[in-house]
Amino acid sequence: MASDSGHVLIACDKFKGSLTAHEVIARLEEGLREGAPGVEVRSVVVADGGDGTLDAAESAGFTPEPVQCTGPTGEPVQTRYARRGGEAVVEMADACGLGRLPGGERRPLEASSAGLGEVVAAALDAGIRDLVIGIGGSASTDGGAGMLTALGTRFLDAEGVELPPGGGSLTRLASVDLDGLHPALTAARITVACDVDNPLLGEQGAAAIFGPQKGATPEDVDLLDAGLARLAELVEAETGRHVADQPGAGAAGGVGWAALCVLGATMRPGIEIVLDLNDFDALARGARLVVTGEGSLDLQTLLGKAPAGVARAARRAEVPIVAVCGRALLSEEDAKEAGFDRLYRLTDLEPDESRCMAEAGPLLTRLAAEVARTELG
Numbered sequence: 001m002a003s004d005s006g007h008v009l010i011a012c013d014k015f016k017g018s019l020t021a022h023e024v025i026a027r028l029e030e031g032l033r034e035g036a037p038g039v040e041v042r043s044v045v046v047a048d049g050g051d052g053t054l055d056a057a058e059s060a061g062f063t064p065e066p067v068q069c070t071g072p073t074g075e076p077v078q079t080r081y082a083r084r085g086g087e088a089v090v091e092m093a094d095a096c097g098l099g100r101l102p103g104g105e106r107r108p109l110e111a112s113s114a115g116l117g118e119v120v121a122a123a124l125d126a127g128i129r130d131l132v133i134g135i136g137g138s139a140s141t142d143g144g145a146g147m148l149t150a151l152g153t154r155f156l157d158a159e160g161v162e163l164p165p166g167g168g169s170l171t172r173l174a175s176v177d178l179d180g181l182h183p184a185l186t187a188a189r190i191t192v193a194c195d196v197d198n199p200l201l202g203e204q205g206a207a208a209i210f211g212p213q214k215g216a217t218p219e220d221v222d223l224l225d226a227g228l229a230r231l232a233e234l235v236e237a238e239t240g241r242h243v244a245d246q247p248g249a250g251a252a253g254g255v256g257w258a259a260l261c262v263l264g265a266t267m268r269p270g271i272e273i274v275l276d277l278n279d280f281d282a283l284a285r286g287a288r289l290v291v292t293g294e295g296s297l298d299l300q301t302l303l304g305k306a307p308a309g310v311a312r313a314a315r316r317a318e319v320p321i322v323a324v325c326g327r328a329l330l331s332e333e334d335a336k337e338a339g340f341d342r343l344y345r346l347t348d349l350e351p352d353e354s355r356c357m358a359e360a361g362p363l364l365t366r367l368a369a370e371v372a373r374t375e376l377g
Contacts, residue, residue: 015295018360031368049193049270050136069115093137106215109168117150135252144258152180170227193270198250206250271309293324311339
């Protein structure tokens with residue numbers, strides 16, 4: 001059980017739109033020490049496989065390795081993967097995700113996952129054989145065709161011409177050539193960090209559920225779903241792996257499916273991977289309290305997001321855990337079921353949500369001091 005004299009462990013993601021994970025942690029540390037002078041505070045950045053996953057890996061001691069890749073609509077992007085010995089972490093969001101769209105303009109039919117494949121190839125070329133690929137925050141619905149093209153696959157139309165990037169062209173797919181796949185893939189162990197369980201196709205699939213978030217109209221969704229079905233038909237016939245219905249196949253516009261079907265990857269919740277990279281169990285040993293949180297705690301939080309994963313890990317370690325957030329759309333009962341002992345909200349200090357966003361830093365320091373006085377006093 002937790003000790004009354006133990007440390008406090010902060011395990012936080014960003015407050016999206018307000019504070020980076022490092023800023024959140026700094027504010028929490030300041031407030032905890034204000035409310036409980038002399039308390040020992042340890043901290044770790046966490047993420048769920050989307051943006052921030054590289055930061056979390058680097059918090060765990062991985063070293064950034066710069067790479068230039070192709071952004072979601074063809075522009076060059078400066079990104080990185082994170083390396084520790086023979087293992088590496090790659091983040092799709094930073095390579096070719098929504099945040100990399102020029103001017104934020106969403107291009108649902110043309111956006112490609114090629115940049116992700118280029119970063120994976122760079123890691124393989126550098127001798128990495130143990131890869132974690134975080135696929136949250138994608139901008140594309142191309143079934144991972146761009147990623148696979150960058151790794152040596154050819155996708156051809158009826159005239160033998162390679163298809164242009166993007167899911168909008170996949171209905172013209174006539175043949176697939178996997179012979180040129182990067183040779184190091186045969187010896188690589190690939191784990192996909194994924195927090196959704198959607199299949200590739202249909203009403204709950206990649207195009208229908210996530211396409212509209214990426215700018216797809218209803219007509220675009222139908223076209224993309226038909227293209228993904230054609231892609232799956234031809235590629236699964238080549239690989240003998242029939243995984244389109246597998247949970248997570250629809251993640252990242254079908255990149256999940258491509259990783260399972262062609263790369264032989266396994267899938268795990270992103271937060272579990274990040275906690276393992278940071279050896280969370282060791283960090284929590286002897287703690288008296290864990291503090292986690294994110295900008296908005298809602299029902300999505302319970303479906304694999306970082307705070308819920310931290311809560312599960314804290315419960316296993318038999319350490320009390322509280323969540324801090326900008327706002328909470330969870331009931332106290334929902335929070336208890338998710339494993340949180342208590343919720344602390346910025347909106348308890350400042351009901352105006354726009355001011356909470358603008359003044360998140362100082363408010364979070366005040367809130368952390370309240371956490372310390374209530375939980376550690």
